[in-house]
Amino acid sequence: MNVVIVLIIVVVSVILHELSHGLVAYWLGDRTAKDAGRLTFNPIRHIDPVMSILVPVVLYMLMAPVFGGAKPVPVNYHNLKWHEWGMALVAGAGPLANFLIAFIAFLIGHFSGLLYGGGGEIPEFIFTELVFINLGFMIFNLIPIPPLDGSRILYAIAPDGFRNILISMERYGFIIVYLMIFLFGEVFSHLMINSMQGILNFFYLLVGQ
Secondary structure (H helix, E strand, C coil): CHHHHHHHHHHHHHHHHHHHHHHHHHHCCCCHHHHCCCCCCCHHHCCCHHHHHHHHHHHHHCCCCCCCCCCCCCCCHHHCCCCHHHHHHHHHHHHHHHHHHHHHHHHHHHHHCHHHCCCCHHHHHHHHHHHHHHHHHHHHHCCCCCCCHHHHHHHHHCCHHHHHHHHHHHHHHHHHHHHHHHHCHHHHHHHHHHHHHHHHHHHHHHCCC
16 A cells, blocks of 8 residues: 555656746746647656656665656747756756645645644655655755756856756766666765755744744
8 A cells, every 4th residue: 555655656756846837838838848738747757666656666676765767758949938047947857846745745645734643654655755756756866977957957057167067968867867777876865864854944944833
């Protein structure tokens, strides 16, 4: 049951993440995602079998911070208003969506008591995972290594020389990320957990605790 709940939360979260990318790109003048049929809640259009299902479920089974991704939404940089700044806005929309999901789930769970077992174990588990999975997605995608969203944001403010480095890393970005996780998994896990806990502490600060 827990694995099924985690899988549903992961799928919904990655869909909203990618949909946010596509919507912001559309609002900034690029129809690529719309024409590709990506402005939809249909999971088939967004899910990547490895990053959307296998990786998050394995991480959950290993009791590690859950993160993952989906099929990248196609965006034509040249169609966007403000070009690199427009691309930064498109990139930032995905992690922002995950942050908002986590924050809204926290608020509902906190004030209803469901986050603390007030409605039983299953609602507590659902709200806890909604918060932590989406914070995990947000933090993971903000890593400034192509093709993750953090690199698109960094590109907008980086000098030309560093932009060239980011472009050259594009083809091998996920390999670098996988190697980083494989070689420094424990350190990476601690950084993820500490970052999520720091944001959760911020949430509690906002509600006066």
